[in-house]
Amino acid sequence: AGLLPSMYYVYVLRSKADDNLYIGITNDINRRLNDHNYGKNISTKYRRPFELIYHEMVYSRYESRLREKYLKSGVGREWIRKNFV
Numbered sequence: 001a002g003l004l005p006s007m008y009y010v011y012v013l014r015s016k017a018d019d020n021l022y023i024g025i026t027n028d029i030n031r032r033l034n035d036h037n038y039g040k041n042i043s044t045k046y047r048r049p050f051e052l053i054y055h056e057m058v059y060s061r062y063e064s065r066l067r068e069k070y071l072k073s074g075v076g077r078e079w080i081r082k083n084f085v
Contacts, residue, residue, distance in 0.1 A: 008064035
């Protein structure tokens, strides 16, 4: 029995404080959401609380970086706002 490959998640959070979006990647979506909401991330500490509005699973860190980069682009942010905000 071989090891399963690591799964990564690309996620989008919405700040309930200012309605701004935060896009990131992780291999543990629940831990990461808790980290953001408990102020463990400096870049989002003062924008708490957050809600998870979107996430998708990808099969490699490389793929997750590419998807994160797309979602952070103007076209990607527009897609998020059109479909999830």
